[in-house]
Amino acid sequence: MKVVIIGGVAGGMSAATRLRRLNETAEIIVLEKGPYVSFANCGLPYYVAGEIEERSDLLVQTPEALQARFELDVRPHSEAVAIDASLKEVTVRTSEGDYTLSYDKLILSPGAKPFIPPAKGLEEAKNIFTLRSVPDVDAITDFMELHQPKKAVVIGAGFIGLEMAESLVHRGLDVTIIEKAPHVLPPLDEEMAAYITKELKANGVKLYTGLAAESFEAEGKVVVLDTGERLESDLTLMSVGVKPETTLALTAGIETGIRGGIVVNEYYETSQKDIYAVGDAIVVKQQINGEDTMIALASPANRQGRQVADVISGLPRKNKGSIGTAIVRVFNQVAASTGLNERQLKMTNEKFEIVHIQGKSHAGYYPNAGTILLKVLFNPENGKIYGAQAIGEDGVDKRIDIIATAIKSGMTIHDLPELEFTYAPPFGSAKDPVNMAGYAALNLIEGVSESIQWYELESKQEEGYLLLDVRNEGELEKNGRLKGALNIPLDQLRERLSEVPKDKPIIVSCHSGLRSYIAERILKQNEYKAKNLDGAFALYSTVRPEKVEK
Known part of the structure; x- marks a missing residue:
């Protein structure tokens, strides 16, 4: 043969x-x-x-x-x-x-090959590169050695674009990213990508989203946006997809x-x-x-x-398909995803629910425990897991790999609390974020809890919902207050229930969602109508910082 x-x-x-x-x-x-x-x-x-x-x-x-x-x-x-x-x-x-x-x-x-959208002046440019092969990287490093560029523009904020933006910053360049989509890392949902946006800006990267490079001038040294704004660039990387x-x-x-x-x-x-x-x-x-x-x-x-x-060779193998599991490091943050995102589910009219869980990479009392934000999407009727996304400094890969394995093996949201992981303080928690996501999802499925998403808060407030923030006063002073919120610390809630009007439905928030869930249970058992703000203040303030009063 x-x-x-x-x-x-x-x-x-x-x-x-x-x-x-x-x-x-x-x-x-x-x-x-x-x-x-x-x-x-x-x-x-x-x-x-x-x-x-x-x-x-x-x-x-x-x-x-x-x-x-x-x-x-x-x-x-x-x-x-x-x-x-x-x-x-x-x-x-x-x-x-x-x-x-x-x-x-x-x-x-x-x-696959890099997709390069047509643009005026592209053929005359001498400082524009793509990155898919060793000759590509040779061309970039040779150019940098010869010309010592100071300013770089990365067009496209996908995985390679963000990795290269970080790499160029480490090489001492002033980096600007242009992304046509509304947010960086389009495979992620908006609220998760917001954490990567925050990390990019914290490391001095300038960011333009919802915009495209329309043309190039001066042999590529000027990038013209579709708004007419002109950006100087000594080196430009095209990373808009393949x-x-x-x-x-x-x-x-x-x-x-x-x-x-x-x-x-x-x-x-x-x-x-x-x-x-x-x-x-x-x-x-x-x-x-x-x-x-x-x-x-x-x-x-x-x-x-x-x-x-x-x-x-005659062996019984079939292509079972793929679910799409990927990860990227952006400075001190890691973003990973598997399966379908919220946008894709909305396009296919799938019925789904969402939980956001904030946990630790290992036991919180052990030094250097990092925070992980985990988002899981699932079917509330049969528990099918549609996808997951995670952001954090450490341990993100482990959690997304676990959920990817669960999806591949046909597990449901009901199985996540039953998963057993190795545990010792330097390595994990007795209740892993994956377990906690399962518990939170079961609470929704079984009617123990109800939640709303970050993008529903304003409309719910317009409908007459009261926002109750159960964080402590010190947290409010340090991190800011949510506009229009009534503030009663969780540990005082039972004694101060008379301050919470019974003629209004309540949305409860804390820092991460755990205390607000406890508050929701207290309110419901005292005949209030209450829902939990999924992801709570930590998530909402990252996506809507303008809604926070300092």
Whole structure:
């Protein structure tokens, strides 16, 4: 069997090495149009920052090493430019000319390429870069060494854009971010992204949201926004997203779907016989709702590469889809998410509830316990977990990985309180934030508690709801008061119930939501109508700082 693999990173190389482990006699050829295979593209921003000191550390494997260990015929600088599915041949372009290569099985792993929106002056610019490969990072670092830029503009506030913004700040540059979406990190919901906005500003990053770069002037040294505002830039990074690299697939008449992605079945087979596809270029099923989507992440690509090798080798493997689990560090904050966000659920008209839990990365009494804000979205009728997001300095990865595993295994919100984790003060809490999210969700499902979201508070107040803040006076003086709130500390509430009018429904808030839940229970058992402000003051004041009186 002769297997040709197009694309030597992530999915392609995972497929090649797995194939060899299963098929010692197969002829396996890997074509890579770039100079490197099996490189750590997720590590590129950290090389710019200097956290990864040696460029060689980005190169996970070399063609020589892969030949020696796996007997793979790896061909860098070899671009596949056409596929003849009827003849089962690939046309390969090299510096020495073109040639044709036959195959029995063909695996496409072309990945995705940066999406660069059209803009006037872009072609004349000499200081604009993208970041997807080792040559890209070489171009950026060489430019910085030669020109010593002082001001940088990052266009796009997704994962790579934020990682590069941090890296450039660490290199001493004055950094500005431009994001067309209403907030940074569009995969996160607005209130969660607000914490990353706060962290960026605390580290001197200027931020423009809801705006786009319309044009470039002075060979890229001036970025013109769609408002007409002009920003100086010595170095500009384009990071507005990626699109599937499907030009080659189209030459074979392969069917494509949403956003031009390659359509595959559960066995990674394309519409052309004996041609398979994996990685960032394929359309996958969002495992939670079964909808077609594109998920450009390294972990799914590597898994798909291994699975397609199993399929070709006759092992019973199916593509079960992906849920999209990702994480990013932005200075001292970490943001992670898995599954569907609130915006996506609203678009699909799914019935859902939300809980925000504020907990600690480990036991609060043990030194250096960091705060974690965890958001979980779920179906209140059957407990299905739709997704989760978390923000914090430490322990965010652990909690999102747990919930991602719960989603993948079909657990419901009812299972979260039952999960058992290792516990000792330096490592966790006896009641982990994941457990607490489960408890809070069950309170909503079982009618023990009712809640409203941060964006509902103002409309509820207009309807006549009274806002009751049960924080202590010292907290109010230190952190500020919510406008229009009645303030009664929780420990005094029972004795001061007469100050709370019974003819109005009540919304209760504290700092994080725990004390306000206790207050809600006190009020309800004294025949008041009460709801809890989910996320409470800590969340609301971050998203709506103008509503806080200092």
